Amino acid sequence: MPVEPSAIVYRSLLGACRRHNDSEMGERMIADLLRLEPEHGGNYVLQSNMYADANRWNDVGRVRKAMKEKGIDKTPGLSLVELDGALHEFVMGDRTHPCSKEIYAMLDEMGRRLHEAGYRPKTKGVLFDMEEEDKEDALSYHNERLAIAFALVASDSSAPIRITKNLRVCADCHSTIKLISSIYQREILMRDRSRFHHFKNGACSCSDYWLSRTFLSTMMLGNGHENRH
Known part of the structure; x- marks a missing residue:
């Protein structure tokens, strides 16, 4: 390159x-990123994700430690759903909402109907060392699914x-929401x-374009965000 690469270039690579x-x-690439931005939490998340993809769980633990x-935090993922002019906030596995019982009952119903429709979880996106069944459970409690379950319970059946x-929606949730x-x-x-x-009707307006362009989300980390649930 004719110029010194920036952190965004290294993240893209x-x-x-x-x-x-x-x-x-x-x-x-990670070594150069940490040299340029030693306090950027997204760089450590990227490093951890790379090791998780390779099943190097000891290295994942080392990065998290x-x-x-260093006191570096990840950005927690959250979803906001609008209902009757009010916003309801959800994080992964949230049980603090007043309608929590109804929400989790709807999640169970959603899970049954999704599997009947042929849904198969994309568990590779769960970057933790756990059993496959536990990974499937983790996916089912992502914050956007909680938000959707609440909307299905509390809103009019004809309302958008x-x-x-x-954060960016994960590949598994994107596929799931199309089915829902x-x-x-x-x-x-x-x-x-x-x-x-x-x-709408099992399709998304993005035509799944971003699923084949996952490096773009990596570039977006230059803005200080992390793709975590």
């Missing part, structure tokens, strides 16, 4: 390394569901960190 399972080159020792996320829009015949409008999504 790291995204390509992860996409092509090149952990050796990825570690070189380093983050804790409007959700705002502070078909199963329950509900329009779902979602604004995540990267773009708008309009789910």
Whole structure:
């Protein structure tokens, strides 16, 4: 390159390394990132995710320990759903909402109907060392699913569901929401960190374009965000 690469360039290259399972080159990118931005939490998350993809769980633990020792926090994922002019906030596994009992009953119903429709969880996106069944459970409690379950319980069956996320929707939730829009015949409008999504009749307005361009979300980390639930 004719100029010194920036942290965003290194993050883009790291995204390509992860996409092509090149952990050796990825570690070189991480080393340069941490040299340029030693306090940027997103860099440590990217490093942890790369090790998780390679099932290097000891290294994942080492990175998380380093983050804790340095006082570096991850941005928690949350979803906001609008209902009758009020906003309801959800985080992963949240049970603090007054309608929590009804929400989790709806989650169970959603899970049954999704599997009947042929849904198969994309558990590779769960970057923790746990059993496959536990990974499936973790996916089912993502914050956008809680928001959708609440909307299905509390809103009119003909009303669009409007959700705002502070992070990018994961691949599994994106596929799931498409199915939910078909199963329950509900329009779902979602604004995540990267773009708008309009789910209707089992399809999304983005045409799944971003699923084949995952490195773009890595570039967005230059704005100080992290793709975590």
